Amino acid sequence: MTPDYGQSESVHTALIILFYAAPFIALVVFGFIGMLAERSHYKSIRQREQNGLRIPITPTRRLEAGHIVAESRLVAASVVVSLDYFKRFLANLRNLFGGRVRSYESLLDRARREAILRMQDECPDADMILNFRMETSSIANTRGKQGAGGVEVLAYGTMVRYAAPGTTPPKIS
Amino acid sequence: MNDLILTNLETVPGRRTVEHYGLVSGNTVRAKNVGRDIAASLKNLVGGELKGYTQLLAQSRDEAVERMKEQAVAMGANAIVNVRFSTSSVAQGAAELYAYGTAVRVE
Numbered sequence: 001m002t003p004d005y006g007q008s009e010s011v012h013t014a015l016i017i018l019f020y021a022a023p024f025i026a027l028v029v030f031g032f033i034g035m036l037a038e039r040s041h042y043k044s045i046r047q048r049e050q051n052g053l054r055i056p057i058t059p060t061r062r063l064e065a066g067h068i069v070a071e072s073r074l075v076a077a078s079v080v081v082s083l084d085y086f087k088r089f090l091a092n093l094r095n096l097f098g099g100r101v102r103s104y105e106s107l108l109d110r111a112r113r114e115a116i117l118r119m120q121d122e123c124p125d126a127d128m129i130l131n132f133r134m135e136t137s138s139i140a141n142t143r144g145k146q147g148a149g150g151v152e153v154l155a156y157g158t159m160v161r162y163a164a165p166g167t168t169p170p171k172i173s
Numbered sequence: 174m175n176d177l178i179l180t181n182l183e184t185v186p187g188r189r190t191v192e193h194y195g196l197v198s199g200n201t202v203r204a205k206n207v208g209r210d211i212a213a214s215l216k217n218l219v220g221g222e223l224k225g226y227t228q229l230l231a232q233s234r235d236e237a238v239e240r241m242k243e244q245a246v247a248m249g250a251n252a253i254v255n256v257r258f259s260t261s262s263v264a265q266g267a268a269e270l271y272a273y274g275t276a277v278r279v280e
Contacts, residue, residue, distance in 0.1 A: 026218075034220040041221065061182050069187030074179035074256055076234070080227045084220025107220070114222070131181050137260040139226060139268055150223050152230060154258060158180040 031086020070163035077118035199240030250276035
């Protein structure tokens with residue numbers, strides 16, 4: 001009379017196992033996707049950093065002597081990044097024991113380098129970026145502490161374009 | 174208003190400051206919208222850049238700068254020096270973007 005009792009039992013157990021294993025499966029899957037994404041992002045960062053001559057950046061305020069400035073303006077670029085599920089899990093684990101949180105290190109490194117690249121892309125004709133500053137702030141999530149929102153990295157500075165020697169800078173109103 | 178020179182140096186390179194008008198600032202508080210938040214929380218699972226937020230913050234920062242510029246123009250300045258940015262999350266899901274600087278007139 002009992003219709004295939006054994007099979008429905010095994011399906012049932014499989015579902016229970018799946019239910020409890022789902023977070024771990026998600027951890028592995030999202031972690032893997034995140035790892036691939038990070039790898040390809042690093043590849044693109046490295047490529048763009050080596051791509052041609054990047055504009056020199058300096059945190060000093062003084063202009064090199066002997067240059068006539070044709071143009072100067074503020075340039076800024078920002079990036080918001082967040083950790084993947086797996087790395088956040090690792091970071092939380094790290095919180096228990098203390099020590100170096102590598103998953104955040106690489107995240108911030110990526111964000112900083114990306115922000116710098118974007119800032120440089122904003123002024124391809126610049127000769128120099130002076131008074132370079134970087135600011136990092138964490139953006140809270142609506143869910144508060146639980147889902148770490150993201151980290152915003154803002155890079156800004158003053159781009160300077162030199163005029164050809166012997167010319168006078170254009171007048172402004 | 175677009176020929177206003179913005180710089181985070183103390184002076185505009187290559188130009189002499191002839192007049193100081195004092196502090197000008199602009200701020201904006203932005204909340205993330207639900208759609209962006211859902212997209213971002215999905216993106217949160219795999220990590221990486223949250224493009225929606227990047228865009229949102231860039232827009233808000235532009236707005237803060239725009240307000241600062243309006244103030245400077247009203248004062249009769251033609252440049253803003255020593256521009257600084259500051260971001261702070263004032264409430265859950267909302268961020269304040271603040272830009273400030275010194276309005277000056279340069280030659």
